[in-house]
Amino acid sequence: MNLLIKNGNILAENGELKKQDIRVEGTKILEIGENLAENGEHVLDAEGQLIVPGLIDLHVHLREPGGEHKETIETGTMAAAAGGFTTIAAMPNTRPVPDTVENLTNLNNRIEETSHVRVLPYASITIREAGKELTDFVSLKETGAFAFTDDGVGVQQAGMMYEAMKKAAAIDAAVVAHCEDNSLIYGGAVHDGEFAAKHDIPGIPSICESVHIARDVLIAEAAGCHYHVCHISTEGSVRTVRDAKKAGIRVTAEVTPHHLLLCDEDIPGIDTNFKMNPPLRGKKDQQALIEGLLEGTIDFIATDHAPHTAEEKAAGMKSAPFGIVGLETAFPLLYTHLVQKGLITLKQLVDWMTIKPAQAFGLPYGKLEEGAVADIALIDLQAEKAIDPEKFYSKGKNTPFAGWKCNGWPTATISEGKLVWQEGKVQA
Ligand SMILES: NC(=O)N[C@@H](CC(=O)O)C(=O)O
Numbered sequence: 541m542n543l544l545i546k547n548g549n550i551l552a553e554n555g556e557l558k559k560q561d562i563r564v565e566g567t568k569i570l571e572i573g574e575n576l577a578e579n580g581e582h583v584l585d586a587e588g589q590l591i592v593p594g595l596i597d598l599h600v601h602l603r604e605p606g607g608e609h610k611e612t613i614e615t616g617t618m619a620a621a622a623g624g625f626t627t628i629a630a631m632p633n634t635r636p637v638p639d640t641v642e643n644l645t646n647l648n649n650r651i652e653e654t655s656h657v658r659v660l661p662y663a664s665i666t667i668r669e670a671g672k673e674l675t676d677f678v679s680l681k682e683t684g685a686f687a688f689t690d691d692g693v694g695v696q697q698a699g700m701m702y703e704a705m706k707k708a709a710a711i712d713a714a715v716v717a718h719c720e721d722n723s724l725i726y727g728g729a730v731h732d733g734e735f736a737a738k739h740d741i742p743g744i745p746s747i748c749e750s751v752h753i754a755r756d757v758l759i760a761e762a763a764g765c766h767y768h769v770c771h772i773s774t775e776g777s778v779r780t781v782r783d784a785k786k787a788g789i790r791v792t793a794e795v796t797p798h799h800l801l802l803c804d805e806d807i808p809g810i811d812t813n814f815k816m817n818p819p820l821r822g823k824k825d826q827q828a829l830i831e832g833l834l835e836g837t838i839d840f841i842a843t844d845h846a847p848h849t850a851e852e853k854a855a856g857m858k859s860a861p862f863g864i865v866g867l868e869t870a871f872p873l874l875y876t877h878l879v880q881k882g883l884i885t886l887k888q889l890v891d892w893m894t895i896k897p898a899q900a901f902g903l904p905y906g907k908l909e910e911g912a913v914a915d916i917a918l919i920d921l922q923a924e925k926a927i928d929p930e931k932f933y934s935k936g937k938n939t940p941f942a943g944w945k946c947n948g949w950p951t952a953t954i955s956e957g958k959l960v961w962q963e964g965k966v967q968a
């Protein structure tokens with residue numbers, strides 16, 4: 541059934557809110573304007589709501605296949621819809637890894653059968669993400685690989701990265717990098733800073749990330765490939781990306797909500813919901829990330845949604861797995877703690893979660909205009925709620941933000957013209 545969204549507020553290019561209606565026909569936006577007449581559509585009353593393009597998150601761990609006890613494509617995409625996301629990219633650190641046409645085809649079939657929103661699957665750079673042997677980029681791209689990454693682990697050998705980037709450049713695919721030099725981690729569990737020292741927990745130094753970025757931007761320049769940095773977390777990394785961009789190297793970078801909102805001083809004690817990779821860095825790093833976004837060194841925001849079970853997370857700071865969930869809290873957290881506090885504007889936040897990731901990867905999504913795919917999110921900027929992990933659609937309840945009071949909650953999500961989630965309504 542076609543949709544008519546009435547009386548919502550759309551962000552104009554200059555950042556002002558304008559009351560508009562949106563008529564959706566099939567999978568597309570047919571018309572945007574004032575006082576559109578009803579024509580037998582299902583009417584969605586958006587009075588007082590912000591209407592934005594469906595949010596885009598290019599760093600999500602859906603865990604299926606192999607990790608269904610943590611999350612499934614079904615639960616993860618339901619969480620995405622409830623967070624206002626209509627496009628997410630699924631990381632390949634699953635079992636099996638999407639490293640062959642057969643494995644990627646299986647993943648595509650599962651996505652087709654059970655996802656609530658659009659899922660773009662990454663394929664791995666190396667077989668089993670083991671860093672030893674490259675996958676077949678050509679056939680994987682033909683099978684629908686969105687881009688190539690070994691996320692969860694860094695590609696250790698420079699020569700391997702060079703070969704990967706040359707192959708990616710030849711087919712105009714991006715190499716998306718989890719930047720971590722294993723010879724510089726020292727078995728760490730948190731940032732190598734005050735918290736690590738105080739609690740006698742092994743620390744992860746900042747250079748384990750930035751040296752990989754410094755290496756890779758030079759390799760990307762030599763290979764002529766689009767190189768994207770995952771979850772950037774340190775001041776030195778931001779500086780390295782800034783310099784590379786200035787030198788004309790084709791590099792983009794993403795930052796997570798948690799690295800923007802927290803630093804290691806905020807870790808309250810031994811709580812594994814504050815353990816993720818990269819770790820929460822120092823206060824100066826956190827500030828550099830916000831500045832990096834504002835100046836355009838960092839291109840967009842991605843959650844690195846990484847669900848784990850409570851049992852797994854109970855293993856203690858040294859042994860628990862790295863990662864926190866993020867899909868259902870990203871927008872309200874960033875709206876409340878960056879926009880409402882005046883550090884960024886609403887337009888900037890929306891752009892960093894829609895058009896900016898789309899532009900970085902040449903995706904045709906992330907904009908509200910006539911003829912565009914009808915991916916739309918409604919958000920109640922005034923609504924106030926405390927974050928309650930027990931209410932998450934995600935199987936993962938592992939968040940450091942439980943109890944945080946936020947405004948800016950999504951109320952309805954439309955994916956390709958279909959209402960896939962509405963607040964308070966159970967979805968079929
Ligand atoms: N970020 C994390 O802390 N964990 C991710 C892996 C990753 O994104 O590196 C995971 O898969 O759990």
Ligand SMILES: [Zn+2]
Nearest residue numbers: 691692718770
């Ligand atoms: Zn990663």
